[in-house]
Amino acid sequence: MPLPLPGLATDRVLGIQGPTAEQFAVAIDPLPDDVPVMVGCDLPCEVIEARADPVAVVEVLLSVLEDVARAQLQAWLPAADTMTGTSDLERRTIRRLARETASEQPHFGPFLADLAEAALMGRPVAARWDPETRAGSLAGLLRSCYHRNAVVLVLRTARPLGAHAQRAVGTAAQWLADRGQVGVWVLGVGVVEPDRFPIVALPVPAGLDVLARDHVPAVPAVSFPVLAGRPHPGSAVEVNFEAALARCHWARGRTWNHTYQQHPLAPPMRVDLMWPHELVVVELDGPDHRGALKYADDRRRDNALTLAGYAVLRFTNDEVVDDLSLVLAMIERVLTARRHDERNPG
Template sequence: MRSWSDLPVGRVVRLDVEADAAALSIDPLPPGAPAILTYRPEPAELLDDARTVAGLVASVLRELDAAALALFPAWLPGAAGIDGPGGAGPRAVRSLALRTASTGEHYGPFLAELAERALAGGGPSAFPPEVRAAGLARVLAGSYGRSTSAVLVHVPDGLGAAAQEVFVAGCEWLAQRAKAGVWLTGAPLDAVDRVPTVRPRPTTGPTGPSWAQAGGGRMGYPAIAGRPHPGSPGELALEAALARCAWASGRAWNQTYLPHPLAAPIRLDLLWERERCVVEIDGPDHRGAAKFAADRERDVLLQLDGYAVLRFLDVQVLTDIETVLRRIAQFLRGRRGTEG
């Protein structure tokens, strides 16, 4: 079996692994692996997009673009302190982008446009699909400190022979133009016989998936250590509330924890290390059997190491933030032995 770091980039392969198991085993990203995103299109939407290769490519590029915009400024060194499109902001990020491109593999004009669009909150790109595919792949890889990127694509049920052919051709276009891995899971492609099958070696044991959809879309991507996930309204809302609370100091978002040397790493949504307090925000995907079981197993490992795990539903964070804050504060003050 191959590890995630050994899977090919620049081509399309089918993975001999269950889609849920694959998603659980790639966050935290394994050492040496590409930056791995997940693409899970809705069958009805895909049937519309897959009428032509160009339509499918346009759909995927929209999702990759949304992910890159949401991850800004992780991929642009020096841009963290620049807020909003007003004043000198656009000129500043454009200058940073051109400087970054001059010392690496990025295409300067594309990176500058992407930075300006991120600062402005979106908008269409003027560049052709070929430039966008290559540029977005580099940006997404750079967001995670990786040299390459890959997309784990879940093939939905119900694709006919013609749609399967268009689907695979679109994936091949993306892999070749972006020089990225396109790894397929899900429904079989029985009408297309040119996609080789490989079997990765998934990480064993529980992990802490901290993925979210970009802008409510179909592209999922892992969190970046030290920041709430930009695609998680629950994490963003909780951080905005905690930032106003003096008692919340010492928190760290999306940290990786290793229970013991032979265990799989665990991604923690929110951690107070000194107080040994972990806060998890569970979206609807945590109700699934595989993720529910993984959550329970990792909670036990954390508790055995002396950590308390406080779990809240994302809907609770979004609709009753005061109760969430009160419960976290009560626990932290108890651990600190103070009422302050």
Template structure:
């Protein structure tokens, strides 16, 4: 069973579960190389998620002026009342402010600072791993973080040993939960194995090759309630278009919805609760059979509960954002307009 299937079966995770990040590694030549690559991707995720892990930093929009000093002060204050390590958190906050938004680049001195100097760290791998585990867990309001690691196909015995040893390092030194999924290990026998069955696997759906995460990187992570997913260009583009529109009031990004107490909770991309309108923005992974079937099941359940579901692809949003926003506006207007009988349409 691949990592996409496993992650889908626990999204959103139950109360008390760790924050779950999914990682698709390549074969590494050494444990140090694997650890370095994973830590770099985890650091990128923490930067993307800023300022969710630093309360009070929401109004700081860049490194200019007093921005860096304010962010570092907030980080040290948070560390004084929590389990975070202050100097690491302050450096990560400064790095986050200097980083360009995902999918963009900086030019001039800022590019040099972010691309070379800002990547240098005065902390060793162990301190970085432990610090990132705490930061990523707190980003999602969880006490711990876990990495769902896809076992690469076709590993040689040496590469398999490196892979497992790297996972053990992340668990022992960083404090991450590390779960392996995918093809079974052929030579390393010290990892406890269990079988997890999810709906659709019996039909072969769980054996599909997992699509790459949006943006081409090996790491994916769940959305944070209340904001567009930082790794989704489409969600960020649509929010930018809606931010100045008075008709878009009442919207909420990435909310968890549960039909009834015994139903599995689901996460919706964009919700207007009062009008009972859900907007979903689909990447290429939604064309895979398991995800497609899960989407149809979600749509039916939402519709039975009185919600309308509008679906757009990433390409639609990115190539003609105004047209997508216009369609949403017209639909919301229809839901808000009283019927001829004088009652509110729902």
């Protein structure tokens, strides 16, 4: 049973109670077609409590959205795929490409040009834009990039905030919903003031209730949906692994972050890397896979794929980084065996 998210408001602040952060993260991966772009954000408790200022919280949240937009540069500006340098010529070129993209879509050209240049240079956007312009431009870009109707920030904290910090987060969240075209869903308690916003109680999906309620969430500090067909730009391991595979002639036919569903009643699953013709799946596990729920869900997925005839190889990020040649050799061996069996049936 999936989370009943499609009916939730995306233009206001809502409190979400029921699933833990880890249960919520697993339940929305892959992101269902009829829900908004959801960007998960662990608020930096020390920073928020030191300032307890709504303006500072808005800056933190806008920086998260900007980080996601910069990471997805090649999705909303495909021509950037070929640009790897930071020369003056490349900076002028990427700004021109961004302005051309903005002229064809309802985006603000000057901000998009600044954002593209910032992504190329690996730095934040210049501080000349007011929060409302930044919020509206980033929300519009992410909606377009993901082909969704709304953007929602899912806020959570590693521990409850103090009263002043909760008030600041609540005020910042209200501003984003009212002026920034970004909905805010608050996961759990201790993030914003009690009773300030409507509370929605969600059931924990079947199969995800194995996690203890007091378990420390094993989810990234900032998380955002991946786009099918390419490595997740937020994962340096995936990006670098794809660069290595691109140099291997045997790696042809691969697809990244493909959603697989065995039959209409089975829960869909997103696999990191797949060779659909050879029925081979490769999973790359980051630190979030060490959590109890992720571990159990990985075993369920592996079993379902194996029963469907797939060969499943699972590597940790550390294995990929520390011994890339061995990982590549193992994948090549499985693919070669599958292709040989196809050519020589029986």
